[in-house]
Amino acid sequence: xxxxxxxxxxxxxxxxxxxxxxxxxxxxxxxxxxxxxxxxxxxxxxxxxxxxxxxxxxxxxxxxxxxxxxxxxxxxxxxxxxxxxxxxxxxxxxxxxxxxxxxxxxxxxxx
Amino acid sequence: xxxxxxxxxxxxxxxxxxxxxxxxxxxxxxxxxxxxxxxxxxxxxxxxxxxxxxxxxxxxxxxxxxxxxxxxxxxxxxxxxxxxxxxxxxxxxxxxxxxxxxxxxxxxxxxxxx
Numbered sequence: 001x002x003x004x005x006x007x008x009x010x011x012x013x014x015x016x017x018x019x020x021x022x023x024x025x026x027x028x029x030x031x032x033x034x035x036x037x038x039x040x041x042x043x044x045x046x047x048x049x050x051x052x053x054x055x056x057x058x059x060x061x062x063x064x065x066x067x068x069x070x071x072x073x074x075x076x077x078x079x080x081x082x083x084x085x086x087x088x089x090x091x092x093x094x095x096x097x098x099x100x101x102x103x104x105x106x107x108x109x110x111x
Numbered sequence: 112x113x114x115x116x117x118x119x120x121x122x123x124x125x126x127x128x129x130x131x132x133x134x135x136x137x138x139x140x141x142x143x144x145x146x147x148x149x150x151x152x153x154x155x156x157x158x159x160x161x162x163x164x165x166x167x168x169x170x171x172x173x174x175x176x177x178x179x180x181x182x183x184x185x186x187x188x189x190x191x192x193x194x195x196x197x198x199x200x201x202x203x204x205x206x207x208x209x210x211x212x213x214x215x216x217x218x219x220x221x222x223x224x225x
Contacts, residue, residue, distance in 0.1 A: 032210050043115075043201045043216030044154065085152070091210035098167050099214060101154040 003027070004088045009106040012078050020073040020105055022088030027068050030093035035062065035073050037084040038104070044087065047073065083109045114138050115217040117202050123223045124192060132187045132220045134202030142166070143185035144203040144214065145177060154201070160185055161208050192224045 005023040012018040034049040048055055048062045055062040061074040075082055087104040115136045124130055145157040159167035163179040174190040189196060199219045205212040
């Protein structure tokens with residue numbers, strides 16, 4: 001079972017920031033927090049990941065709570081192309097750890 | 112250049128047939144995966160190979176047999192296809208098995224069993 005909880009869906013207006021929340025209250029000290037997204041009719045694609053500190057890349061920012069029990073994916077300026085299902089995933093520091101996808105959050109972008 | 116490619120993109124076949132899906136990655140990665148996404152859109156891992164060695168084998172019927180001729184290829188053979196096998200199958204690869212490593216997914220193979 002997925003160890004994360006996300007809202008089923010969210011809406012945002014185009015060109016506005018989007019904050020996608022994720023709860024992972026049972027996270028262990030060595031679990032990485034990964035975000036992937038799946039655009040319609042495509043395979044999942046990597047967005048960002050982090051361990052303890054906030055992370056930024058060209059796609060998004062990841063804000064991790066101090067207790068690491070929650071995190072927020074931030075899209076700074078949403079476009080229509082950002083409409084997708086966003087998955088928040090925990091990955092343990094084990095050699096044979098597998099990705100467990102939950103239901104994710106379906107993000108709708110309104111023009 | 113396509114990093115992870117799958118063939119065919121679409122596959123329509125009759126129950127009871129045997130079919131194969133091919134996957135190739137040109138990223139030089141050591142680890143490859145097969146995932147199944149069902150009609151409810153749940154995405155679940157089926158198999159993982161590292162340097163041609165089976166690492167993860169989830170609870171999958173033994174009608175499904177992965178084969179890795181080299182570390183750039185991971186094919187999926189399915190015997191005696193059933194209606195419930197209809198789904199989208201995604202191949203993925205990563206540099207290694209580490210949980211820090213990004214997984215790169217292929218475009219998917221849409222399998223419909225009639």
